[in-house]
Amino acid sequence: MSLLDDRRLALVCALIFAVGIIGMACAPEVEEEPDPTEPEEPEYDFDAGIVISRGEEAETLDIQNTTHASANTTWELLGDSLVIFDEEGNPSPLIAEDWDVSDDGLVYTFYIRDDVTFHSGKELTAHDVEASFERWLSVEGSPTRGDLGEVESLEATDDYTFEIRLEEPHNAIWNVLASPYGTILNVENIDEEGDDWGTARAELIDGTGPFMLADWRRDDQMVLERNEDYVWGPEALYENTGPANIKEITFRVIPEETTRAAEIRRGNIHIDTGVPSAEIPSIKEAEHLVTIMNRPPSLSFLGINCEAAPLDDVKIRKALAHAINREEIVEVVRDGMGDPPYSFLRPGTPGYCPHDPLCFEDEIIRYDVDQAIELLEEAGWTEVDDDGIRMKDGERLESTLSISDTETAVVQGELVQSYAREIGMDIELNTMELAALFEHLRAADHEMFTMGVGYGRRGPDTLYWYHHPGQRPAPNRFYLEHDEMTELLELSRVTPDEEERQEAFCRIEQILLEEVPWIYLTYRDYLAAHDEKLENPQLEHAMYTFPKLLEVKVLSE
Amino acid sequence: MLMASYIVRRLLQMVPVLILVSVFVFFILHIAPGNPALMIAGPDASIEVIEEIEAELGLDLPLYEQYLRWAGNVVRGDLGRSLRTRIPVTEELLEYMPNTLALAFVSITISSILGIIIGVISAVRQNTPLDTGIVFVAVSGISAPSFVRALLLMWVFAITFEWFPISGRPAGPLFSLPVLHAMALPALALAIGGMASLARLSRSSFLEVLRQDYVRTARAKGLSERVVQYKHALKNAMLPVITILGFRLGAMFGGSVIVETVFAWPGVGRRIIGAIGTRDFPVIQGAVLMLATVYVLVNLLTDISYAYVDPRIRYD
Numbered sequence: 001m002s003l004l005d006d007r008r009l010a011l012v013c014a015l016i017f018a019v020g021i022i023g024m025a026c027a028p029e030v031e032e033e034p035d036p037t038e039p040e041e042p043e044y045d046f047d048a049g050i051v052i053s054r055g056e057e058a059e060t061l062d063i064q065n066t067t068h069a070s071a072n073t074t075w076e077l078l079g080d081s082l083v084i085f086d087e088e089g090n091p092s093p094l095i096a097e098d099w100d101v102s103d104d105g106l107v108y109t110f111y112i113r114d115d116v117t118f119h120s121g122k123e124l125t126a127h128d129v130e131a132s133f134e135r136w137l138s139v140e141g142s143p144t145r146g147d148l149g150e151v152e153s154l155e156a157t158d159d160y161t162f163e164i165r166l167e168e169p170h171n172a173i174w175n176v177l178a179s180p181y182g183t184i185l186n187v188e189n190i191d192e193e194g195d196d197w198g199t200a201r202a203e204l205i206d207g208t209g210p211f212m213l214a215d216w217r218r219d220d221q222m223v224l225e226r227n228e229d230y231v232w233g234p235e236a237l238y239e240n241t242g243p244a245n246i247k248e249i250t251f252r253v254i255p256e257e258t259t260r261a262a263e264i265r266r267g268n269i270h271i272d273t274g275v276p277s278a279e280i281p282s283i284k285e286a287e288h289l290v291t292i293m294n295r296p297p298s299l300s301f302l303g304i305n306c307e308a309a310p311l312d313d314v315k316i317r318k319a320l321a322h323a324i325n326r327e328e329i330v331e332v333v334r335d336g337m338g339d340p341p342y343s344f345l346r347p348g349t350p351g352y353c354p355h356d357p358l359c360f361e362d363e364i365i366r367y368d369v370d371q372a373i374e375l376l377e378e379a380g381w382t383e384v385d386d387d388g389i390r391m392k393d394g395e396r397l398e399s400t401l402s403i404s405d406t407e408t409a410v411v412q413g414e415l416v417q418s419y420a421r422e423i424g425m426d427i428e429l430n431t432m433e434l435a436a437l438f439e440h441l442r443a444a445d446h447e448m449f450t451m452g453v454g455y456g457r458r459g460p461d462t463l464y465w466y467h468h469p470g471q472r473p474a475p476n477r478f479y480l481e482h483d484e485m486t487e488l489l490e491l492s493r494v495t496p497d498e499e500e501r502q503e504a505f506c507r508i509e510q511i512l513l514e515e516v517p518w519i520y521l522t523y524r525d526y527l528a529a530h531d532e533k534l535e536n537p538q539l540e541h542a543m544y545t546f547p548k549l550l551e552v553k554v555l556s557e
Numbered sequence: 558m559l560m561a562s563y564i565v566r567r568l569l570q571m572v573p574v575l576i577l578v579s580v581f582v583f584f585i586l587h588i589a590p591g592n593p594a595l596m597i598a599g600p601d602a603s604i605e606v607i608e609e610i611e612a613e614l615g616l617d618l619p620l621y622e623q624y625l626r627w628a629g630n631v632v633r634g635d636l637g638r639s640l641r642t643r644i645p646v647t648e649e650l651l652e653y654m655p656n657t658l659a660l661a662f663v664s665i666t667i668s669s670i671l672g673i674i675i676g677v678i679s680a681v682r683q684n685t686p687l688d689t690g691i692v693f694v695a696v697s698g699i700s701a702p703s704f705v706r707a708l709l710l711m712w713v714f715a716i717t718f719e720w721f722p723i724s725g726r727p728a729g730p731l732f733s734l735p736v737l738h739a740m741a742l743p744a745l746a747l748a749i750g751g752m753a754s755l756a757r758l759s760r761s762s763f764l765e766v767l768r769q770d771y772v773r774t775a776r777a778k779g780l781s782e783r784v785v786q787y788k789h790a791l792k793n794a795m796l797p798v799i800t801i802l803g804f805r806l807g808a809m810f811g812g813s814v815i816v817e818t819v820f821a822w823p824g825v826g827r828r829i830i831g832a833i834g835t836r837d838f839p840v841i842q843g844a845v846l847m848l849a850t851v852y853v854l855v856n857l858l859t860d861i862s863y864a865y866v867d868p869r870i871r872y873d
Binding site: 056057059060062067140141142143146198199217218219220221252253254255256258259262263265266268432433434435436438439440441442465471473474475 | 591595600604642644653708711715716723728818821827831835
């Protein structure tokens, strides 16, 4: 009986177990209680589009024939170059997965990826790379082809190997190979369209980038769509190598700064990379906007024609440099958005002096009016006329400063004028429109001028462009004769030894502080703003290298 | 027949006017400092690159030769290519011009209707507080620069009340609802100046007509004041107003340069501003020539319309 009872009991248990199993399988899934300590996983809309404002239209998309900032930004998204600079400024793979440079620095061999296609679906090979470079060298008046150096030959040695042979070493070649100017283009389309290529039919703009040109209404808006086949994004810069996490990008052209700021505050624009100073308070107050400070490698400076009296005397140049209060200029002219500069390269940018302390520490010129006056007196400018202007042999200490007619340049010029006045130097401002100013400086009849330079692309090689005698009348508008500096500038371009190159730049910085052909005025910061619904737009360097927007995600509404 | 010969004569008179405009604009542009090749190549370009561009664009030729070459092409209907975008100027202008003409059309329509209504009300209520108020507002409207009007309208109606888009031109046909909605504020910004001067002119013209003998006769006949004012006086008061409508178009084109920039409206005015900054000579010359042609033609239409408004005028 007890045995039977045991069997019955076992049967009942088995039945209960089986029913339980079936019941569990059929029961609706019980939702787990969310753990309040764990952050909720955000949801993203991968079919969303974003709108970016720009102040000026890209005049042409022929990237081999323009240096326009809007064209650069567009081609960061539409195309790819052979290599791209990583965060430290070193070339890293993009279209080329690897490369060799011959010991003599004359032959660059690139090994091309075999999985890259153009937007049109055409497979990219080394022959396309060769054709793209050939076309670049043949573009009449191309403002960038000279950055390649003296090219002896270009050759696709097989389907996936491309070779550039130079007549002389040219270290700076990486700057242009890694920039949008070096984008590999589908030349077949260019041949088809002739002169109109880059300006007319959107479907002929054929690149390999993460976005494709879908529509372009000039001076109004440009629409880019995601390239669904894109998987070759640069690993050195992005975790997501493609495709992008957003479906569409619209660039809206809004020239007026006030209007642009109103649009982003309203939520119609999602990214503005250069918030105008006057609008910064209202943009920072807007709750739905996130702001990011950009500290680009750029500088505004006062250039001096070292052949024009009285500035042909280095003591006068140095006196003026000591008289200028850079901290005040940053406050007044840039609304505090920037830093006072004491060297050409901004601390922290690639190429900046690696020594500690700086190898040009002793030469740094700081604000010191007494030192300025002492230098002027040493130079013989000891008499003072009724207006408080210093004199020497009956000559007044005076000069002319040529500036553009923008508000920033005028305020900056007036400040310089007042600093000079404090040490007894009379500066006349010669204000003119930008186009007229460039022509005036090229004619070399200037004494002083103010200008800005961005060196994100050329890096320290910018010093070669600005100070090598072969670059007169522009961009070398300083006319300083200095054999040692010229030799060092040339060495920096040809030496295969990176350490020697770095030392050369340090010594050049030192010479520039000793000779004062230019006076550094400000390192400028820019404020970028984006809508809070964008995650990871990577705008930290957007003012000089626009991101490929592979990481950005849009939070679902 | 007489009218046809008058039109032909006026059209022929256009030719020297346009030649003078083209010569004036061409030489002013070329005499002003600023080299387009330098603007294309960038301020840091080498002499070789600049010379290459100058040769490619024909900027190295003597000035008279450049003009003759350009004028010869214009006669053949070719306005050249933009130095910056490389697009044929005709193609560019055909892209931008409809937006500007539509803006001018809507703006003139607003300013005419409202300007005349306000002017007539002001005249009918002469020397009342309403009249004084209208005169004050009209003078303020004439005095305020177009960019102030544009920013003020944007701030009130687009930013504060959010009734209109802040800027831009939606895709779609010119007179579709979304485009007209976006066009409202720029058109109003342009219209206010014209509206104010039209109101002042309508007022004085209407008052003058009301003092005429035939108005007195009409009143003596026992006609009601409403019939006297709106049937007899108004039509005659409109003649000087029509004259100024043609001239207003020139002011509209001038104002559109600023208003189109503020509202990011892709029109010819904005294109000209960009072209001046970069010294894009063919675009400036082509745009000015085209605007001058439209201006002269509209004034011709204005003259012709006199005949219909005032039967006393005959074109013989």
